[in-house]
Amino acid sequence: MLRKEQNDYLCQTGPGTPMGNMFRAYWMPALLSEELPEPDCPPVRVKLMGERLLAFRDSEGKLGLIDEFCAHRGVSLWFARNEQCGLRCPYHGWKFDVTGQCVEVPSEPAESGYAKKIKLKSYPLIERGHVLWTYMGPPEKQPPLPEFEFATVPLKQSFVTKRIQECNWLQAMEGGIDSSHVSWLHRGDLSNDPLFKGAAGNKYNMQDLSPVFEVVENDGGLLIGARRNAEDDQYYWRITPWVMPCYTGVPPRGDHPIHGHFWVPIDDENCWAWSYDYHPTRELTDKEVSAMQDGKGIHVKYVPGTYIPLANKTNDYLMDRAAQKAGRTFSGIEGIGMQDASLQESMGPVCDRTKENLVGTDNGIIMARHRLLRAAKALADKGVTPPGVDPEHHKVRQAALLLKRDVHYKEGAREALKVKPGVRQTSV
Ligand code: FES
Ligand SMILES: [Fe+2]
Numbered sequence: 001m002l003r004k005e006q007n008d009y010l011c012q013t014g015p016g017t018p019m020g021n022m023f024r025a026y027w028m029p030a031l032l033s034e035e036l037p038e039p040d041c042p043p044v045r046v047k048l049m050g051e052r053l054l055a056f057r058d059s060e061g062k063l064g065l066i067d068e069f070c071a072h073r074g075v076s077l078w079f080a081r082n083e084q085c086g087l088r089c090p091y092h093g094w095k096f097d098v099t100g101q102c103v104e105v106p107s108e109p110a111e112s113g114y115a116k117k118i119k120l121k122s123y124p125l126i127e128r129g130h131v132l133w134t135y136m137g138p139p140e141k142q143p144p145l146p147e148f149e150f151a152t153v154p155l156k157q158s159f160v161t162k163r164i165q166e167c168n169w170l171q172a173m174e175g176g177i178d179s180s181h182v183s184w185l186h187r188g189d190l191s192n193d194p195l196f197k198g199a200a201g202n203k204y205n206m207q208d209l210s211p212v213f214e215v216v217e218n219d220g221g222l223l224i225g226a227r228r229n230a231e232d233d234q235y236y237w238r239i240t241p242w243v244m245p246c247y248t249g250v251p252p253r254g255d256h257p258i259h260g261h262f263w264v265p266i267d268d269e270n271c272w273a274w275s276y277d278y279h280p281t282r283e284l285t286d287k288e289v290s291a292m293q294d295g296k297g298i299h300v301k302y303v304p305g306t307y308i309p310l311a312n313k314t315n316d317y318l319m320d321r322a323a324q325k326a327g328r329t330f331s332g333i334e335g336i337g338m339q340d341a342s343l344q345e346s347m348g349p350v351c352d353r354t355k356e357n358l359v360g361t362d363n364g365i366i367m368a369r370h371r372l373l374r375a376a377k378a379l380a381d382k383g384v385t386p387p388g389v390d391p392e393h394h395k396v397r398q399a400a401l402l403l404k405r406d407v408h409y410k411e412g413a414r415e416a417l418k419v420k421p422g423v424r425q426t427s428v
Contacts, residue, residue, distance in 0.1 A: 006373065020050070025143070031044060049265050049266075058098050062098045065134050070091065141385075159284055166345050167348070188329045193296055226240070241417070258279065259278075260398065272307075280423065397419050
């Protein structure tokens with residue numbers, strides 16, 4: 001349970017809020033590379049942490065993320081012409097480059113130097129691993145580029161999507177570190193989904209519905225270990241890394257690609273659920289990629305031409321009561337991604353955490369909230385750089401393994417949790 005002030009503190013990420021300042025200490029996924037495929041392609045509206053921005057790729061291929069609105073009289077530059085290394089506002093022809101610098105005000109004589117004095121807010125935008133990342137904090141504090149493994153393996157070894165989720169980022173992220181719901185909500189999919197089924201470890205998920213959680217602090221966040229009984233005096237461990245503030249990794253299954261998420265605030269009532277899949281040592285197969293494109297695994301099907309899930313709040317997520325009754329899906333909703341999203345959105349745009357009753361399986365969530373509160377306060381009060389900014393903190397892997405019952409996973413899985421280029425994930 002949280003007090004209302006604590007809940008607001010964690011959930012609000014607009015400019016000037018403590019948590020908003022903390023989010024602005026990190027590189028965040030802003031767009032998919034596919035959204036800006038070529039020089040002078042159409043610009044794209046981007047809303048992040050309550051700020052309305054516009055992304056574009058200029059004639060030379062340079063990327064920019066600038067204020068959405070024209071400095072003249074506030075027209076949305078989404079209507080602009082992307083031409084000759086800049087966006088030209090269609091209203092009176094003012095032109096801006098990728099840094100937000102105004103380069104032309106046609107009504108003023110060029111020699112007056114008027115344009116030079118006008119600059120829109122802008123943030124860096126860089127491409128890495130199918131994703132365009134931005135950093136929205138103070139320029140002098142810009143950290144080195146992100147090193148998450150999914151974004152650094154060769155492009156053919158990874159697949160990344162995003163979808164809009166209509167709720168605050170925190171309740172979405174909390175779903176990502178809540179390993180206990182898998183045996184319930186997703187049980188039908190463990191045996192059916194092409195990107196989940198067939199792993200030897202799945203049987204432990206189904207046999208032991210009361211995992212014991214052991215959460216330990218890690219440099220960049222937390223490791224959330226969920227332990228289930230296995231044969232021969234062993235435990236089956238699933239270890240979920242959380243890197244602050246909003247990166248989570250799903251423990252792997254068999255040789256399936258590894259997956260996980262980023263939960264990025266759009267504003268206080270919406271977030272982007274980013275979903276990545278990658279394999280550390282091999283290209284994804286055509287079969288895997290077409291399953292992902294078809295909304296299997298943690299990905300979803302879309303309303304054509306958008307990143308809005310086809311099953312969404314307006315159509316009750318295409319609830320199938322017959323499938324629910326027959327147990328084909330546990331909740332009646334199809335697909336792991338929308339099973340999660342439907343329930344998280346059902347809590348309301350911002351979950352009221354003053355009313356909840358937490359239990360042992362929520363330990364990861366409890367510790368994550370404390371860590372976020374502590375870090376945001378340390379940044380606000382003393383300017384301390386929060387955990388997860390250092391790219392070394394990104395180099396953690398999710399793992400699933402069997403360990404003797406007297407071995408703690410922090411020891412037994414030490415090597416498995418490290419990113420080792422060219423070395424396969426640890427998974428059963
Ligand atoms: S509003 Fe953009 S040029 Fe006038
Ligand atoms: Fe889930």
